[in-house]
Amino acid sequence: MKVSVMQENLARGLQIVSRAVSSRSTLPVLANVLFRTEDAGLKLTATNLEIGITCWVPGKIDTDGAITVPARLITDLVNSLPSGDKVDLDLQGATMLRIRSSLGETHIKGIDAEDFPAIPTAGDRPTSRIAQGVLRRALEETAFAAATDEARPILTGVLARFEGATVTLAAADNYRIAVKTVPLLDPVEDTSIVVPARSLTELSRVLADSDMPVDIVLAPARNQILFHLESIDLVSRLIDGQFPNYQTVLPKGHATRAVMDRDDLLTAVKLAALIAGTSANIVKLQVGGAEGDAGTGLTVTANAEVGDNEGRVEASVEGDGTTIAFNARYLTDVLQNVDAEQFALELNGPLSPGVFRPIGDDQYVHVVMPVRTAS
């Protein structure tokens, strides 16, 4: 293998694929990045067996070949080289990679490319396409709600339900669920898959905030999903199992509805969380007047051993006044991740789910379960 690439291109490629490098694996080769010459450039691949990222770096190939080298080391090394440098990579013997730049040369011991797992890249016709900016925003608004603990593995994933010309993304842990429906560029056959939220978080990092499409290739037989961007392929395993039927937990109506500015509510909740965070992190919302009394505004309160807090939020309230308590983190999560000027909060009393809807986006809904309080 003998190939020349520009430092900044190689550094960018390594930065992208190294997100998939396995930090703790029993398989040493998974801590490495695969370098392989392909077509008119260098193909970089890394995987932790859950997700695989491939990135094509333009370059000039003298001879073909492949090698894997430790990801951390090669990334740090290339980042330390001057930008604008031409970097020459060539194999010395079977498993030694020589890196030459204006600063001299480095040799890094690698592992044979044959030992690296096969990572599929896009070759198949895409199942569908979606605008990158649209998918990116939908992922930002949903993936955070997925469970992080493995108690129910299915909930560590995001449900993607393809229906005609739309895909609905749903993510939930035991206490909240985020659902967003977005348009596809090509209609598809109805199908549902569950993609690890971690994979989608990585995907949203590489998605551009633009209308450029990302290809989606579904290979259900191989239990994988592949996203193809211009110079990047991201493949993820899917999670087996049945995602809970989220439609049954979305409330059908409401007794109370408050509309307020996102920033006002977020600020009030964050303040209250300073107090609440010292114990169970529970904040109470008083919406409208007390006990069915129609009133205006919303009050956020927190009580703990260290002290208490009460904050007022301007809101237009319809329906019965009510109080409800939530884990503050679930409120800050939805208010921070969903981009909207205003939110509607729909309630059905203190023990029923609270529904957050961004004003102006009827394709998104977020349900948070309340906390039972003593009083």
Add this chain to the structure above:
Amino acid sequence: MIGIVTSAPARTILHVDLDAFFAAVEQRDRPELRGKPVIVGGGGPNDRGVVSTASYEARRFGVRSAMPLRTAAALCPDAIFVPVDGRKYVAESRIVLGIVRRFTPLVEPVSIDEAFLDVTASAALFGSGRDIAVAIKAAVHAETQLTASVGVASNKLVAKVASDLRKPDGLVVVEPGDEAAFFAPLAIGRLWGVGERTRAALVPYGVRTMGDLAALPEDLLVRGLGPHAATLRARALGIDDDPVSDGGPAKSISHEHTFDVDTADPEAIERTLLAMADGVAARLRAAGLMAGTIHVKVRDSSFRTITRQRTMPEPTDLTEPIWRAALELARPEIRGRRIRLLGVGASNFERPTQIGLFGAAEERRRLAIQASDRLRRRFGDGIVVRARLLDRRLPAPFERDVMRPVDRGTLGTFGREREKVEPVEREPVDEDVRFLDASDEAP
């Protein structure tokens, strides 16, 4: 210690410790064993297990608890080996506890063969600490034909050392105010919380006795040994304000298992953790409790003991989350080691307040679990068995101590150090389990 001196009236604390308990029970029930060296534990001199208890006759040959049976056989070739009969000892232990509870309701069983009693308020009825100790010893002997050694002092720490001093059938009274003088000449190793490591760390200071330790300036000790040295020095002076806990509501529930033979087999370890998680979960449900914290205890073949704990994302009383947490906590600690003991515990009991999103499914699972709980109560534990635990010769999980609802102190201030010096395993009720009964052994 927090340095505010209060003038609380002196307490009267008794530590009651049955002498060579398991061996004594066997010698009582089998007259042919009396006066002979008896070793309780395992399957005999060629078994790979360890000594649970040795009779005083066997101890004269150097046989000690926790010693491999083969070593014991070599030291004492005439020893008679007797298998452990956990059920019998538990029954006996209950009788003794019944006796001491006649004198005070403030009884804290520490293990199967020892308990702390707070008799401060019993003086008007039963007399001084010494009077009560004498009465308890007499009653125990009359009703069980066993002997107990009793220490009387103003706190648990001193009472425990006192009971140990004149075994067997001893009675040592330390008057209030005499604690430091009583401790001063005693070897530092007698102090609760001093293990090999601490002892070694104290060597450069010339510390051999508790008096030596007490005489050292506190700041010097803290600089050299770390913050716990201040507590250690206070203890060397015989200062201890730990109350006798009469149980009260349980603070933790835990199960432990000592392997017959130390193991590194991941499958055996996982299954054992599962069995214990299952047992802990069942007891949580039986008590109507949800645990917010799960801990594991791992002891390896070199007696290094580690406890690890984790706060759960939500309180639980179900096997799977407890098992999963236990596995994750134990995994880094078992790698590359031969494991002697595993324990799984639950604490930090709380009521769940966060309402669940998918409550319906959870509810159905809970109903299934409750149904199997009812089946087990009615027909015995074997009626419903997890598939993974089926057909395996694994002992049923058992409590750390059947009579001790509260595992106080297992995660106490001294942490590892204290765990390490405890040479005692006391797991009742199971034929597969080796009993170690080392508490009444002179160190």
